[in-house]
Amino acid sequence: MHRIRLPRLAAFLIAPLLLSANAQAQQSLDEKINQAVQPAADWVTGIIFSTIPLGSIDVPFVLVWLVLAATIFTFYFKFINIRAFRHGFQLVRGDYSDPNAAGEVTHFQALSTALSGTVGLGNIAGVAVAVSLGGPGATFWMILAGLLGMSSKFAECTLGVKYRNENPDGTVSGGPMYYLAKGLAEKGPGFAVVGKVLAVMFAVFCIGGAFGGGNMFQANQSFSQLVNVTGGEASWLADKGWLFGLVVASLVGLVIIGGIRGIARVTSKIVPFMGIVYVIAGLIIIFANISAVPEAFSAIISGAFSPEGVAGGFVGVLIVGFQRAAFSNEAGVGSAAIAHSAVQTNRPVTEGFVALYEPFVDTVVVCTITALVIIITGSLDPSVDGVQLTSNAFESAISWFPWVLTLAVVLFAFSTMISWSYYGLKSWTFLFGESKAADITFKLLFLVFVILGSSMQLGAVIGFSDAMIFAMAFPNLLGVYLLLPVVKRELDEYWADLKAGRLKKAEEYGDPEPAE
Amino acid sequence: METVYLVGVDGSNCSSRAVEYVTERALENNGKVLVAHVIEWSPFTFSTPEENEQRHKRREEELERAREQVVGPVVAALQEAGVAAEGMVSHGHVAQTLNRLARKHEVTSIVIGRKGVSRLAQIFGSVASQVVQTVDRPVTVVP
Numbered sequence: 001m002h003r004i005r006l007p008r009l010a011a012f013l014i015a016p017l018l019l020s021a022n023a024q025a026q027q028s029l030d031e032k033i034n035q036a037v038q039p040a041a042d043w044v045t046g047i048i049f050s051t052i053p054l055g056s057i058d059v060p061f062v063l064v065w066l067v068l069a070a071t072i073f074t075f076y077f078k079f080i081n082i083r084a085f086r087h088g089f090q091l092v093r094g095d096y097s098d099p100n101a102a103g104e105v106t107h108f109q110a111l112s113t114a115l116s117g118t119v120g121l122g123n124i125a126g127v128a129v130a131v132s133l134g135g136p137g138a139t140f141w142m143i144l145a146g147l148l149g150m151s152s153k154f155a156e157c158t159l160g161v162k163y164r165n166e167n168p169d170g171t172v173s174g175g176p177m178y179y180l181a182k183g184l185a186e187k188g189p190g191f192a193v194v195g196k197v198l199a200v201m202f203a204v205f206c207i208g209g210a211f212g213g214g215n216m217f218q219a220n221q222s223f224s225q226l227v228n229v230t231g232g233e234a235s236w237l238a239d240k241g242w243l244f245g246l247v248v249a250s251l252v253g254l255v256i257i258g259g260i261r262g263i264a265r266v267t268s269k270i271v272p273f274m275g276i277v278y279v280i281a282g283l284i285i286i287f288a289n290i291s292a293v294p295e296a297f298s299a300i301i302s303g304a305f306s307p308e309g310v311a312g313g314f315v316g317v318l319i320v321g322f323q324r325a326a327f328s329n330e331a332g333v334g335s336a337a338i339a340h341s342a343v344q345t346n347r348p349v350t351e352g353f354v355a356l357y358e359p360f361v362d363t364v365v366v367c368t369i370t371a372l373v374i375i376i377t378g379s380l381d382p383s384v385d386g387v388q389l390t391s392n393a394f395e396s397a398i399s400w401f402p403w404v405l406t407l408a409v410v411l412f413a414f415s416t417m418i419s420w421s422y423y424g425l426k427s428w429t430f431l432f433g434e435s436k437a438a439d440i441t442f443k444l445l446f447l448v449f450v451i452l453g454s455s456m457q458l459g460a461v462i463g464f465s466d467a468m469i470f471a472m473a474f475p476n477l478l479g480v481y482l483l484l485p486v487v488k489r490e491l492d493e494y495w496a497d498l499k500a501g502r503l504k505k506a507e508e509y510g511d512p513e514p515a516e
Numbered sequence: 517m518e519t520v521y522l523v524g525v526d527g528s529n530c531s532s533r534a535v536e537y538v539t540e541r542a543l544e545n546n547g548k549v550l551v552a553h554v555i556e557w558s559p560f561t562f563s564t565p566e567e568n569e570q571r572h573k574r575r576e577e578e579l580e581r582a583r584e585q586v587v588g589p590v591v592a593a594l595q596e597a598g599v600a601a602e603g604m605v606s607h608g609h610v611a612q613t614l615n616r617l618a619r620k621h622e623v624t625s626i627v628i629g630r631k632g633v634s635r636l637a638q639i640f641g642s643v644a645s646q647v648v649q650t651v652d653r654p655v656t657v658v659p
Contacts, residue, residue, distance in 0.1 A: 102557060102608045103575040103578065104572060105563075105568045105572070106559040106560075108559055109562070109563050109568060110568065113563055116562070117565070166572075170573030171569050171570055171572070171573050255564075264564045264566075265564075267564075268562040339568075342569050342571060342572075418565075419565055422564070422566055423565075
């Protein structure tokens, strides 16, 4: 713990993968592929995760970019993350929903869909990485970053709905590629060009992210947890990553190509359930050790400001906490704007309020619970990393929980893959146009990457594709900055209506017109 | 005051018995019949992004199908029998939505059918029993 440097983010992300050592048999092939892509991957990763020196440590620029934007948005919208919190809840609950629009996508559904794309490995593995690198204090900065991230999601999801495409066939698609292209075009011909360029950049990165962080990374991590829980290297599964990949790819294929809604529907019901089981298990452990909670909190607070034995001291902990939060909730990345944009509303800003809950649930609630469990159970052990640390922490209190955790990890990974296959596909069709051929090409490629991700140890490739997710933040946030006045106008009009009581509540709407 | 019946239909046998019954009553009282079909739907379900994208389109299709296949024929048959009838289709929780429609249209009473006697329904409550327990006006359940 004493000589941790933060040179490149990629190192953190890859470390658990390398440690899991599950594919010795394929090493030679892996090495060849690794060597082939290494230079290019390093170059791209190097740019995206290029660092700027801050005191004694280097800070990845993308992190500064994300946190700075979240902070600026928080001030620009006068702490929207706090003042719209209650109203966001009322919207999710349906207090302002038009009963005549029953059957359309509700705020609740848009939020839960977006959440199942973000809640996942970041909450389980990522937090463990943060706490093992930065000590308990990292939790404090993670929570703060989660709170700030709410403002980023507010801005991007408002724009996502505002500039979505309502297609003639009745389908709805939206996301950064649409608001970058359409939103900036409104500002003038010069901006239109910039918007097009940013939109294309975003779409390219999003496809990369969909194959990488939203696919290979998920497949790989869930497989390594499965191997760990079934006996580590001695496990029967240890060298059968390809088999796991094949099974997962078939299931994903059935959903995205076969259109087997049953599987998607089952997953979309089990995933929230697993999330709740995870939170409840965490709370049980916390309450069982309630006497240790004050101590844990004081460790979090004191560790946040005057950490002991953490590289880079105060700044080091801050960076680690911010990093994991940003990676877990994807605020500023733009992916959520795609998921949120199908909601039924005629006031785009309402979905922005609802989106506040995404980083809140993801980071402030779920990540904090994970961190508390790790701290309280005294499982903090710098030699153990990622999912394994969280798994150990839960195991120390509930012996059979690693099995549940494995199921949760696999299901979270599965639903994240389904979500990202959609984000990637939307970007793909944005670039190549809507056609059956484009559609099926993307989906088949996606499945190939599932198998690659779980059967190979391609550190460089995974690091590269993970970099793509964060690369999305550059075009996305640049566009959001330029479109801030649009969001502000929507917000001010709506807020004035809300305060003046001009907004209709659910019971004040008239009934549907007769069908005949 | 005009007697207005709200009859809940779902295209099944039991709902056609309810329709038969309401036709007779309406003819006796010179009443009007609202034919309602509720598509079971909850605002608090979980869905994939793709389902959300398609949702608006699917909703239109569902409404269209219900109008044409479920409500339309019933309304036509009622009108043929000489009863003033009107159809409506809505998404939502069946009992709550019927109640909402009944209030809105100041309905005199609600008529619904009931599927056979099942043990499961006795334990968990059938749609009919939910309607009976939720609604704020007289209900006729046609077995």
